[in-house]
Amino acid sequence: MWVYEKKLEYPVRIKTPNPKMAKYIISQYGGPDGELAASLRYLSQRFSMPTNEAKGILNDIGTEELAHLEMVGTIVHQLTRGVPADVLERAGLGAYYTDHDHAIYPMSAAGTPFTAAYIQSKGDPIADLHEDLAAEQKARATYENLINLADDPDVIDPLRFLREREVVHFQRFGEVLRIVQDKLAEKPYYVKKPDCMNPVFKR
Amino acid sequence: MNPNQAKLLKEVMAADFTLIDLNLYLNTHPYDQNTIILFNNCAQRARMLRNEYERLYGPLTAQNSTTKCPWQWINSPWPWE
Numbered sequence: 001m002w003v004y005e006k007k008l009e010y011p012v013r014i015k016t017p018n019p020k021m022a023k024y025i026i027s028q029y030g031g032p033d034g035e036l037a038a039s040l041r042y043l044s045q046r047f048s049m050p051t052n053e054a055k056g057i058l059n060d061i062g063t064e065e066l067a068h069l070e071m072v073g074t075i076v077h078q079l080t081r082g083v084p085a086d087v088l089e090r091a092g093l094g095a096y097y098t099d100h101d102h103a104i105y106p107m108s109a110a111g112t113p114f115t116a117a118y119i120q121s122k123g124d125p126i127a128d129l130h131e132d133l134a135a136e137q138k139a140r141a142t143y144e145n146l147i148n149l150a151d152d153p154d155v156i157d158p159l160r161f162l163r164e165r166e167v168v169h170f171q172r173f174g175e176v177l178r179i180v181q182d183k184l185a186e187k188p189y190y191v192k193k194p195d196c197m198n199p200v201f202k203r
Numbered sequence: 204m205n206p207n208q209a210k211l212l213k214e215v216m217a218a219d220f221t222l223i224d225l226n227l228y229l230n231t232h233p234y235d236q237n238t239i240i241l242f243n244n245c246a247q248r249a250r251m252l253r254n255e256y257e258r259l260y261g262p263l264t265a266q267n268s269t270t271k272c273p274w275q276w277i278n279s280p281w282p283w284e
């Protein structure tokens with residue numbers, strides 16, 4: 001189960017609103033390579049992981065991604081706090097304001113609402129871990145794009161932190177992949193015994 | 204999981220659930236002094252049970268527990284097993 005801690009993983013203190021930047025950064029809240037997708041992906045995949053190292057990493061990175069989701073939500077909130085409707089409209093957030101006012105809603109930069117179609121949970125640890133490695137690289141690349149678009153150091157600083165965490169996650173997933181491959185190699189059959197070979201299904 | 208561990212874990216779960224429920228109630232009744240006293244007592248009891256469980260069977264959280272070597276956190280069983 002989970003327990004909430006009343007603090008951010010890394011400080012976010014943005015003094016100058018910037019709705020245009022908020023419109024882009026919302027993608028890491030509910031976009032295709034965002035933190036919500038990351039968390040749901042790992043927390044769902046952990047149930048079918050075959051080693052304790054893999055279970056631990058999926059569980060704990062999935063948990064850290066929730067802390068990142070909170071940081072990204074905080075950034076978007078502080079970038080739009082108190083900004084009048086007409087200014088939001090000029091920054092391209094007129095449609096967002098219509099449906100969500102100043103609330104935080106999980107969607108991509110282009111306005112697509114969050115969907116579980118962004119993630120997979122395959123029941124095959126090798127396939128899942130490869131997806132996770134790719135996901136971390138895609139998230140890193142997105143943070144780099146956002147850093148290129150930003151000019152306020154108050155915004156760039158937490159984005160840099162989040163980018164660095166993606167690099168660390170990628171490293172840990174790489175280690176887990178090797179541990180899982182070694183474990184599966186001990187067995188006489190290939191990557192994973194298909195369910196159709198299970199005697200239960202022959203009856 | 205041996206029966207003694209399962210029994211103590213159930214006590215920890217019950218104590219923690221009491222706190223979850225009182226927490227929600229107090230969020231909307233922040234001046235209810237009697238319930239705050241009850242909450243504080245329950246929190247103390249939950250902490251005691253948790254310490255006892257962790258001493259005997261290993262960490263319930265990765266970061267608020269200490270561990271021996273090798274790192275005990277990843278040990279089975281996980282809650283879904």
Ligand SMILES: [Fe+2]
Pocket residue numbers: 038065136139165166169
């Ligand atoms: Fe990540």
